[in-house]
Amino acid sequence: MKTIPSGLPGALIIEPRVFGDERGFFYESYHQEKFEQIGIGSKFVQSNVSRSAQGVLRGLHYQWPHPQGKLVSVLEGEVYDVAVDIRRGSPTFGQWTGVMLTGENHRHFWVPEGFAHGFCVLSEAATFTYQCTALYDPLADRAIRWNDTAIGIDWPVSVPLLSEKDMRAPPLADIPPELLPAFTP
Template identity: 75%
Template sequence: MKVIETALPGALVIEPRVFGDSRGYFYESFHKEKFRDIGLDVRFVQSNVSSSTRGVVRGLHYQWPNPQGKLVSVLQGEVYDVAVDIRRGSPTFGQWTGVMLTADNHRHFWVPEGFAHGFCVVSETALFTYQCTALYDPSADRAVHWDDAALGIDWPVSEPLLSEKDIKAPSLADVPAHLLPEYVV
């Protein structure tokens, strides 16, 4: 397994070792001890799958309180995946990083607790999977506007297909401080 650090400390791209031949391929999408060895001693309690079409943007989502760390990957298609540091007091507050996740590159993206997460589908369709460190909590469900100008995310779409929740999401500057996680050293 290869680990690639991003511009945001804690947000990691993970490339599993893929074993393939004429029949197809195999890889470990998660191995507790190997992840612990790279500093991710996580326990997943929920696994989700999302299917979307080209131009869909989902996000930028987070939970507060009861934050979720997410290990995300693509089983079919291609998405541009983004993490934004929204932890009050963080030296990288409001900064983002993005990575292309595809069924062919088998990459995983670790989005730590305290980060907002979103993705944009760039293939005809995409099957997206993510494992979470906390259960979904509807009362803690939050969002930041996908194209918040202050964040400056370089999305590969100008007119995305959005949910009502994502259309109405506030800019990061308009989220009340008590609804944002706090940076802890």
């Protein structure tokens, strides 16, 4: 397993060791001991799969006060995946990092608690999977505007297909501080 820094402390790109031949391939998508060795000691309590069509953008989502860390990957297709540091007082507050996740590159992306998450689908469709460190809590469900100019994400789509929730999401500057996690060094 290889880890690649993402540009934001704590957010990691993970490349599993893939064993393949003419019959197909195999890789460990999660191995507790190996993940603990790279600093991801979180316990996963919920696993989700979503399928989205080309041009769909989901995000930027987070939960507060019950934050979720997410280990995300793509089983089929291609997505551009983004994490934004939204921890009040963080030296990288409001900064983002992005990574291409595909069914071919088998990469995983670790989005720690305290970060907002989003992705857009570049292929005809994509099947996306994510392991979460906390259960989904509809009362803690939050969103930030996908195209917040203060964050400045360079999305590879200009007119995405959005949910009603994502269309109405406020910019980061309009979110009350008590609805954002705090940075703890």
